[in-house]
């Protein structure tokens with residue numbers, strides 16, 4: 163099983179056993195405020211985990227569950243989603259873990275993982291008002307390049323060439 167470590171986090175592929183904690187995070191309207199589609203029902207979280215599992219099997223990458231090394235608590239997820247023409251960096255953290263540098267730390271590890279996998283380019287598509295997500299992208303070297311509409315929401319398209 164792929165496992166990454168950062169200063170504070172352990173990253174490993176998301177699994178069915180993570181669904182309950184992820185549902186807790188992703189049914190919080192504040193957490194999902196800027197995520198296209200908004201709060202997710204349990205079935206949507208199950209579909210996200212199943213899709214990631216299939217992607218791990220097909221491509222050797224997908225979403226990572228993030229757990230705190232000290233407490234073992236599931237902090238959220240960060241990882242890669244294959245979209246139409248690109249590989250997207252995506253992340254959702256539980257609200258109590260925001261603004262501690264965890265999003266930046268997790269994204270850096272996933273970007274290095276993507277580079278090692280030979281992925282040529284990453285995109286990220288945060289809501290145009292999602293300043294925290296913009297900053298995570300910028301702090302990891304991603305640059306804005308246009309916009310995209312996702313489920314009726316205007317998102318900034320960030321890109322990072324890895325090769």
Ligand SMILES: CC(C)(COP(=O)(O)OP(=O)(O)OC[C@H]1O[C@@H](n2cnc3c(N)ncnc32)[C@H](O)[C@@H]1OP(=O)(O)O)[C@@H](O)C(=O)NCCC(=O)NCCS
Nearest residue numbers: 193253254255260261262263264265266288293294295297
């Ligand atoms: C977006 C998210 C992952 C950021 O994670 P985080 O761990 O809070 O981010 P960090 O602590 O690494 O902070 C990164 C930068 O954003 C800034 N930031 C964090 N929250 C902010 C906020 N609410 N408003 C403005 N800036 C903010 C930090 O100050 C930091 O910038 P700085 O170093 O210039 O000060 C987290 O807020 C989250 O999970 N949000 C809900 C889900 C979501 O919107 N996901 C993005 C989908 S594209």
